[in-house]
Structures are given as structure tokens and as C-alpha cells.
Amino acid sequence: MRLEGRTAIVTGGAVGIGRHYSHALAAEGAQVMIADIKDGTAVAEEIAAKYGRNSTASVQFDVSDETQCKAVVAKTLERFGKIDVLVNNAALYAPLAPVAVTDIDVDLWDKVMSVNVRGLFLMTKHVAPHMIARKYGKIINIGSGTAARGIPDFAHYVTSKGAVTSFTRAVSRELGQHGICVNTLAPGLTISGEQNADHLGQSRGPTIARRAIKRDQVPEDLTGTLVYLASKDSDFLTGQVLAVDGGSNNT
Numbered sequence: 001m002r003l004e005g006r007t008a009i010v011t012g013g014a015v016g017i018g019r020h021y022s023h024a025l026a027a028e029g030a031q032v033m034i035a036d037i038k039d040g041t042a043v044a045e046e047i048a049a050k051y052g053r054n055s056t057a058s059v060q061f062d063v064s065d066e067t068q069c070k071a072v073v074a075k076t077l078e079r080f081g082k083i084d085v086l087v088n089n090a091a092l093y094a095p096l097a098p099v100a101v102t103d104i105d106v107d108l109w110d111k112v113m114s115v116n117v118r119g120l121f122l123m124t125k126h127v128a129p130h131m132i133a134r135k136y137g138k139i140i141n142i143g144s145g146t147a148a149r150g151i152p153d154f155a156h157y158v159t160s161k162g163a164v165t166s167f168t169r170a171v172s173r174e175l176g177q178h179g180i181c182v183n184t185l186a187p188g189l190t191i192s193g194e195q196n197a198d199h200l201g202q203s204r205g206p207t208i209a210r211r212a213i214k215r216d217q218v219p220e221d222l223t224g225t226l227v228y229l230a231s232k233d234s235d236f237l238t239g240q241v242l243a244v245d246g247g248s249n250n251t
């Protein structure tokens with residue numbers, strides 16, 4: 001139990017890869033607040049059935065809205081008393097269809113930035129003061145291998161994930177003095193069951209061909225690294241990008 005006594009917030013923790021993150025943290029003993037725009041009740045019930053009633057709770061919110069982010073932090077503190085780990089996983093990703101940069105609607109561009117970049121900033125802004133007060137914390141920002149390599153027809157998403165890496169580097173320099181580690185976990189293309197079919201169809205074959213380990217990536221490939229970043233084993237690691245992608249990017 002590497003996370004016994006720890007409390008974590010997982011944004012976007014109700015579906016896709018985030019659901020696996022919620023389970024993995026609870027399996028290591030953490031209390032997990034599942035915060036998602038979708039209803040996380042079912043996942044919370046799955047986790048509670050396995051690890052006990054006090055292991056989890058869920059809240060519905062929009063990560064791009066500051067008032068709602070503050071409310072998630074307040075609810076987590078009210079329910080669990082502290083926040084040790086923040087997993088900034090919520091993003092607009094699976095619903096996105098490939099689109100040429102010349103055809104991206106400005107409203108869609110702004111929406112992607114508001115969820116993927118503003119959301120990450122807002123959660124960090126409102127969680128960090130509690131970590132600073134306790135002189136300890138782990139902020140894990142979910143990036144993407146696409147930020148290092150670039151992929152066509154996803155300029156909005158790839159740009160937002162580039163911002164995740166830069167945000168991580170900048171904020172790690174501010175929060176290190178308070179005992180807080182800030183890192184990016186950058187998955188490769190991961191079969192989540194939720195992705196846009198055109199995107200998956202275009203990307204799956206070439207991605208496997210580019211990897212050193214030539215197979216599909218699944219959410220379970222990411223949870224070990226997530227737990228490591230959330231645990232005291234990584235207390236001297238900060239500002240880094242850990243690419244978990246079967247050896248696709250050598251960054």
C-alpha cells in the first residue's frame with residue numbers, strides 16, 4: 001500500500017483512462033475524489049465496493065470554471081480533510097475528430113484551451129495553497145506524446161498538451177521550495193474505448209510501428225508510473241516529462 005493515508009483528486013476520473021487512475025490510486029490505499037463533468041457515481045461505487053466506503057467520493061464539475069474548481073477543492077477537504085495528490089487528467093480529447101488547421105473553428109480552439117490548459121491551471125491554483133500549507137504534495141499533469149512529436153490534424157489538442165509540459169516546468173520551479181513535486185505523465189496512443197474512430201483508425205498502425213515495443217498501449221500500462229509519481233518514491237523528481245509510450249518518443 002504505497003499511498004496509505006494519502007488523498008487524491010483525479011480530474012476526468014470517471015471515464016476513459018482516468019477511471020483506471022482512480023482505481024489504481026485507491027488500490028494503493030489512497031482516498032480518491034473523482035471529479036468529472038460526467039457522473040462518477042458508478043466508478044465511486046465500484047471503488048467503494050472493493051476498498052471500503054471511505055475510499056472514494058465523486059463530484060460533477062466543469063474544470064474550465066474557476067468557481068466549480070474551488071467547489072471541488074472545498075468538497076475534497078470537507079470529505080477527506082486534506083489533498084496530497086492532484087492528477088490533472090481532464091481534457092477534451094476522445095470526442096475530437098481530425099481537422100486541418102485551416103478548418104479549426106475558433107470556438108473549438110478556445111474550448112480545447114479552456115478545458116486542457118485553463119482547467120489544469122485552475123486546479124493547480126486552488127489545490128497548491130493546501131499543499132504549501134502542509135509542505136508536501138504531488139501534482140501529476142497528464143500530457144501527451146503528441147506534444148513532443150506533433151501529429152497532423154490535431155493542432156488545437158497538440159498545442160494544449162505542449163502547454164501542459166511548459167506549465168509543469170514553470171510551476172515545478174515555484175513549488176519545489178514547498179516540498180511539492182510537479183511532473184508530466186505523457187502517454188502514447190492508448191486504447192481507451194472512447195476515442196474518435198477516425199483518429200484511432202488513422203493513428204493505430206503507424207503508432208505501433210514507431211514503438212520499440214510493438215503493441216497497443218492500454219490504460220494499465222500507465223497506472224504503475226502514475227502510482228510512482230504519486231508516492232514518496234518520486235520525492236526528488238520534479239519538472240520532468242515521463243513518456244510512457246512503449247518507446248515511441250525518445251525525449
Ligand SMILES: NC(=O)c1ccc[n+]([C@@H]2O[C@H](COP(=O)([O-])OP(=O)(O)OC[C@H]3O[C@@H](n4cnc5c(N)ncnc54)[C@H](O)[C@@H]3O)[C@@H](O)[C@H]2O)c1
Pocket residue numbers: 011012013014015016017018035036037038061062063064088089090091092093094095115142143144145186187188189190191192194195
Ligand atoms: N487515450 C490516449 O490515447 C491518450 C494519449 C495521450 C494523452 N491522453 C490524455 O490522457 C487523458 C485521458 O485521456 P482519455 O483517453 O481517457 O480521454 P477522454 O476524453 O476519454 O477522457 C477525458 C476525461 O476528461 C473529462 N472531461 C472532459 N471535459 C471536462 C470538463 N470540462 N470538466 C471536467 N472533466 C472533463 C471527461 O469526462 C473524461 O472523463 C487526457 O488528458 C488525454 O489528453 C490520452
